[in-house]
Amino acid sequence: MAGEFALIHALRAIATDPAARALADDAAVLAIGGETLVLTLDTVVESVHYLATDPAADVAWKLVAVNVSDLSAKGAIPLGCLYSHALGEEEWDRAFLEGLDEACRHFAMPLLGGDTVRMPEGAPRSFSLTALGTGPKDCAVPSRTAAKPRDQVWVSGTIGDAGLGLAAALGTLTGPPEHLAALAAHYRRPMPKPRLGAALAPLVHAMMDISDGLLVDTARIAESSGVAIRIEAEAVPLSLALQAVTGGAIEARIAAMTAGDDYELLFTAPPENAVSIRETAEKANCSVAVIGTVDAGGGLTLVHQGKPLPLPERLGYQH
Numbered sequence: 001m002a003g004e005f006a007l008i009h010a011l012r013a014i015a016t017d018p019a020a021r022a023l024a025d026d027a028a029v030l031a032i033g034g035e036t037l038v039l040t041l042d043t044v045v046e047s048v049h050y051l052a053t054d055p056a057a058d059v060a061w062k063l064v065a066v067n068v069s070d071l072s073a074k075g076a077i078p079l080g081c082l083y084s085h086a087l088g089e090e091e092w093d094r095a096f097l098e099g100l101d102e103a104c105r106h107f108a109m110p111l112l113g114g115d116t117v118r119m120p121e122g123a124p125r126s127f128s129l130t131a132l133g134t135g136p137k138d139c140a141v142p143s144r145t146a147a148k149p150r151d152q153v154w155v156s157g158t159i160g161d162a163g164l165g166l167a168a169a170l171g172t173l174t175g176p177p178e179h180l181a182a183l184a185a186h187y188r189r190p191m192p193k194p195r196l197g198a199a200l201a202p203l204v205h206a207m208m209d210i211s212d213g214l215l216v217d218t219a220r221i222a223e224s225s226g227v228a229i230r231i232e233a234e235a236v237p238l239s240l241a242l243q244a245v246t247g248g249a250i251e252a253r254i255a256a257m258t259a260g261d262d263y264e265l266l267f268t269a270p271p272e273n274a275v276s277i278r279e280t281a282e283k284a285n286c287s288v289a290v291i292g293t294v295d296a297g298g299g300l301t302l303v304h305q306g307k308p309l310p311l312p313e314r315l316g317y318q319h
């Protein structure tokens with residue numbers, strides 16, 4: 001099979017239960033009695049999702065955070081998690097558990113169980129986590145399929161920090177040490193926002209988290225929803241650290257929009273909800289920005305200072 005896309009396509013014939021959302025969403029959505037259970041599973045693999053040199057506690061944090069990010073995008077509040085641990089060196093494993101404990105406490109997601117295995121000598125390690133959350137009570141669980149013409153496109157936080165943070169962690173980026181440290185922290189310790197996601201759920205049409213890259217994930221909403229989306233490159237929020245290190249020119253913006261590992265929320269909402277969205281974000285102490293618009297039609301277009309900008313060859317990360 002050619003890769004991630006082909007495999008997931010083939011799996012759709014098996015995962016026909018409506019709760020699977022046709023394997024076209026961030027999480028499964030299972031109605032149980034009057035409640036909605038939201039379920040997701042993400043894995044981190046050495047040398048693919050984290051560096052062997054990353055501190056063990058940060059690897060555990062990332063494992064928890066990438067899963068909480070999927071719950072957040074569905075407006076779900078964490079309920080608990082199960083994880084699978086590949087045994088390693090004793091000290092490293094101990095530090096990993098400290099990070100796991102810290103992250104589970106931070107996101108109020110108790111560890112409920114899991115599994116432990118040993119990989120063959122020398123094999124890279126991987127850690128999987130299944131997160132469960134409770135979906136919103138008074139509205140539908142936001143999907144990738146509900147963007148509508150006239151919607152505004154929004155993102156939370158800033159984009160591209162983790163991508164540069166990887167370069168900082170690899171030592172291939174130069175700049176003021178405090179900025180490099182801030183960028184590396186974005187890479188190692190993503191900060192998803194479950195309270196913001198839950199508060200936004202009633203106000204949005206489509207919502208997902210950005211894991212593979214802003215452009216590719218926006219293209220996924222456009223395709224799933226059967227709409228056209230136009231992104232204004234200059235409206236994409238960039239951190240001061242990213243601007244200071246890169247200068248913030250259009251090439252750096254494009255790199256930020258395609259790097260991935262952001263774990264921010266990407267959502268569309270009707271313009272009449274804009275004031276409530278800004279108030280909601282302020283209450284949650286989070287920043288949000290309008291970066292584009294939804295129209296009838298299909299596909300993704302990029303605009304820079306009013307002029308069309310050709311899409312980069314690579315819109316984001318692909319396995």
Ligand SMILES: Nc1ncnc2c1ncn2[C@@H]1O[C@H](COP(=O)(O)OP(=O)(O)O)[C@@H](O)[C@H]1O
Pocket residue numbers: 008011015020022023024025026027028041042070211
């Ligand atoms: N091995 C698998 N078995 C079943 N479903 C899968 C598998 N791999 C991916 N999926 C599903 O495919 C969809 C897209 O996957 P992915 O890109 O990993 O989602 P996300 O970015 O939200 O973590 C999701 O619905 C996910 O549950």
Ligand SMILES: Cc1ncc(C[n+]2csc(CCOP(=O)(O)OP(=O)(O)O)c2C)c(N)n1
Pocket residue numbers: 042043047048049050051066166211212259260261317319
């Ligand atoms: C060592 C290393 N190289 C490259 C990356 C970049 N990267 C790897 S996977 C990924 C996308 C997110 O991972 P994925 O498994 O696709 O998560 P999902 O989309 O399922 O949430 C990115 C941006 C990284 N995080 N670490």
Ligand SMILES: [Mg+2]
Pocket residue numbers: 211212
């Ligand atoms: Mg992915």
